[in-house]
Amino acid sequence: MSERIYLCLAHMSGREQEFIKEAFDTNWVVPLGPNVNGFEADLEAFVGENKNVVALSAGTAAVHLALLACGVGPGDEVICQSMTFCASANPITYLGATPVFVDSERDTWNIDPELMEQAIKDRIAKTGRKPKAIVPVYLYGMPARIDEIMAVAAKYEIPVVEDAAEAFGSMYKGRVCGTFGQYGVLSFNGNKMITTSGGGALICPDEQTKREIMFYATQARESYPYYQHEHIGYNYRMSNICAGIGRGQMTIADEHIAHHRHTYALYKELLADVEGISLHGNPSEEYDSNFWLNTILLDPSLEVVGQESAYDTAVTGTVGGAAGVAHAAESLHTECEPNANVEAMRLALDAEGIESRPLWKPMHCQPVFASAPSYVNGVSEELFAKGLCLPSGPCVTDEQIRSIVECIKRSIRR
Ligand SMILES: *Cc1c(COP(=O)(O)O)cnc(C)c1O
Numbered sequence: 001m002s003e004r005i006y007l008c009l010a011h012m013s014g015r016e017q018e019f020i021k022e023a024f025d026t027n028w029v030v031p032l033g034p035n036v037n038g039f040e041a042d043l044e045a046f047v048g049e050n051k052n053v054v055a056l057s058a059g060t061a062a063v064h065l066a067l068l069a070c071g072v073g074p075g076d077e078v079i080c081q082s083m084t085f086c087a088s089a090n091p092i093t094y095l096g097a098t099p100v101f102v103d104s105e106r107d108t109w110n111i112d113p114e115l116m117e118q119a120i121k122d123r124i125a126k127t128g129r130k131p132k133a134i135v136p137v138y139l140y141g142m143p144a145r146i147d148e149i150m151a152v153a154a155k156y157e158i159p160v161v162e163d164a165a166e167a168f169g170s171m172y173k174g175r176v177c178g179t180f181g182q183y184g185v186l187s188f189n190g191n192k193m194i195t196t197s198g199g200g201a202l203i204c205p206d207e208q209t210k211r212e213i214m215f216y217a218t219q220a221r222e223s224y225p226y227y228q229h230e231h232i233g234y235n236y237r238m239s240n241i242c243a244g245i246g247r248g249q250m251t252i253a254d255e256h257i258a259h260h261r262h263t264y265a266l267y268k269e270l271l272a273d274v275e276g277i278s279l280h281g282n283p284s285e286e287y288d289s290n291f292w293l294n295t296i297l298l299d300p301s302l303e304v305v306g307q308e309s310a311y312d313t314a315v316t317g318t319v320g321g322a323a324g325v326a327h328a329a330e331s332l333h334t335e336c337e338p339n340a341n342v343e344a345m346r347l348a349l350d351a352e353g354i355e356s357r358p359l360w361k362p363m364h365c366q367p368v369f370a371s372a373p374s375y376v377n378g379v380s381e382e383l384f385a386k387g388l389c390l391p392s393g394p395c396v397t398d399e400q401i402r403s404i405v406e407c408i409k410r411s412i413r414r
Contacts, residue, residue, distance in 0.1 A: 004353040005400050007293060008393035010195045011256065016248030023240045031057075031218075033240035035247055042250040043186070043201055049179040051203045052210035055238035055246070056217055059165040059187025059200030063135070064091035065213050065236060066161040066183035066202055070133040072097050077123055077131045077373075081111040081144075081163075082362040083380035084137040087187075088163045089363050092135075100131060101364040101374040107283035109383055110144035111136045117152045119375040134160045138167030138177050139360070140389070141193075141260070141292035142280065146172050146180045153181075161185065165200070168193035169257035171288040178203045188242075191393075193256055193292055194249035196242040256394045257290050263392045263401060264291040270405040276302030277408070295359060297386040298342050303413040307344035311337075336365040339385050346388060348411035354404055359387035 019035050028034060036055050043053040056062050072078055074096030080089045082101035092099045102119050105112040116134070124130050134153050136144045146162070153160045160181030164170070167177040168186055178184025184203030188196040204210040215221075220233025238246075264281070271279050276299040282289055298304070311332050337343075338358040349356045361384050364374035391404060 004355065005391045005396060005404065006355045006393065007357060007389055007391050008191045009395045010190050011252075011394035013248050013252040015251050016245045019244030019247045020241055023244050028240045031235075031237040031239045033243070035240045035243035036238055039196075039238070039243040039246040039250070040201075042247060043203075046250070046253065047176045047179055047184070047203055049175065051179055051184075051205065052207050053186075054202045054204060054210050054213045054217065055243055056200045056202060056236045057238055057242075058198060058236075059163075059185055059189065059192075060087040060091060061217070061234065061236040062183075062185040062187075062200040062202040063088060063161065063163065064094055065216055065234070066185060067091055067095055067097070067133055067135075068216060069209065069213060070159045070161065070182065072132045077127065077129070078133045078135060079116060079119060079123075079131045079158075080135040080363065081137040081139075082364045082374060082376070083109060083139060083360060083383065084163065084363060085165070085360050086363065086366070087165070088135050088137050089369065097132065099363065099369065099372050101362070101369065101372060101376075103362075103364075103374075103376040104139075104379045104383070105145065106379055108142050108144055108287065109139050109280065109380075110142065111149065112377065112379070113145050113148035113152055115375050115377055116149065117155075120152070120156050120158070122375070123373070130156055131158055134158050134181075135163055136160065136181075137163040137165075138170055140280070140295055141167045141170045141290040142282070143167070143170050143172035143177050143287045143289065146177070150180055159183075164203075165189075165192065166292045167290060168292075169253065169290040170292075173286050174288075188246060188249070193260070193290060194246070194253050196238065196246040196249070199238050199242045199246065201238075259394050260291040260392055261289075263396055264289075264294055266398060266401050267294050267296075267390065267405070270402065271296070271408075274405075274409060274412075276412070291392060293389045294392045295387055295389050297383065298339065298345065298388065300339055300341070300386065302341055304341040304344040304348065304411050305413050306347060307340040310340040310343035310347060336361065336381060336384065338387070342386060342388055345408065345411050349404070349407055352403075352407050354407060355391060357389045359384050359389065
């Protein structure tokens with residue numbers, strides 16, 4: 001193997017440059033324009049359900065504006081899935097509110113609807129007020145138990161902001177993830193299902209709401225001949241250049257999604273007879289994950305070569321390509337970390353040029369959220385201890401998947 005194999009590397013259709021060239025030729029090099037409108041129309045057609053979509057500078061910005069639109073403000077509480085990437089939770093704090101983290105259930109690895117209801121009841125009992133919003137996440141593309149989540153949300157009349165950043169193209173009972181709640185968040189960061197280099201979008205319930213989101217995304221300008229501001233706004237609109245990339249990507253979105261699902265099917269076949277390793281799959285036919293990332297769990301009894309010394313050396317980079325930007329690690333260990341066999345397998349894959357990554361560390365275990373209330377059942381901590389994400393992107397070939405599985409098998413002590 002010569003080239004390094006990444007988890008999910010961006011892949012271009014070739015059409016992106018046509019749309020970008022048009023933007024330059026017509027001098028639309030600004031955060032609005034024909035590509036932004038065109039990309040939004042493509043996204044609206046893709047998600048269906050008569051939704052309106054606003055293209056933004058990032059998925060994180062979409063979470064932020066959705067929470068703002070739900071009326072979240074200083075002193076409020078927002079229910080958030082604990083097992084997620086920090087971008088689901090950080091915007092809660094941007095608004096001066098407090099995240100209340102809720103653990104996952106075992107089937108989908110996403111927010112546990114029953115525990116969520118307990119959390120809502122307990123917050124009402126403790127604070128006298130109900131949480132202002134609920135943020136479920138479709139981790140690695142897997143649909144959540146969204147019917148039950150929506151039922152609990154409706155019972156307490158709390159709006160739902162679905163974080164579908166990783167779930168572009170995932171479906172639950174035939175309906176696109178991100179269209180169940182009041183708002184749905186999409187991300188087009190470099191490693192997501194489709195990319196605009198960096199970008200995101202917010203799925204909105206109607207045209208009026210879309211206009212309001214656009215208002216806040218463009219510095220909240222009142223219509224006067226001069227700058228007049230009556231609200232605090234943000235500079236969150238997508239640029240016409242990025243939207244050009246998005247339009248090009250939309251021409252191959254279905255192929256990307258099909259390829260990710262194909263990688264799942266192949267991993268499933270190849271890992272079927274490997275004892276001690278389980279691949280995360282759809283819990284039933286109602287779920288149709290896009291398999292943005294394929295993930296495996298390692299049984300704690302599985303012995304991996306080198307696991308005794310797995311944590312002996314510090315990593316110099318960081319996950320997600322932020323090497324050089326991340327702070328240097330202060331110690332080799334943290335209080336909550338993947339099991340030694342998982343780290344040993346990650347190192348074995350890394351030595352053969354294969355990127356893999358532990359599952360996302362739950363937010364209730366993150367030092368930065370130590371003071372946030374949390375409702376836990378042990379599931380996300382157990383998943384984090386046992387799990388590893390495997391290469392699943394549009395550039396990963398069948399041959400590479402075979403070699404990844406061979407490497408996994410070789411790393412197991414017989
Ligand atoms: C990537 C991601 C986001 C944020 O999207 P950006 O476009 O990177 O800002 C939010 N939530 C989850 C779960 C993500 O994986």
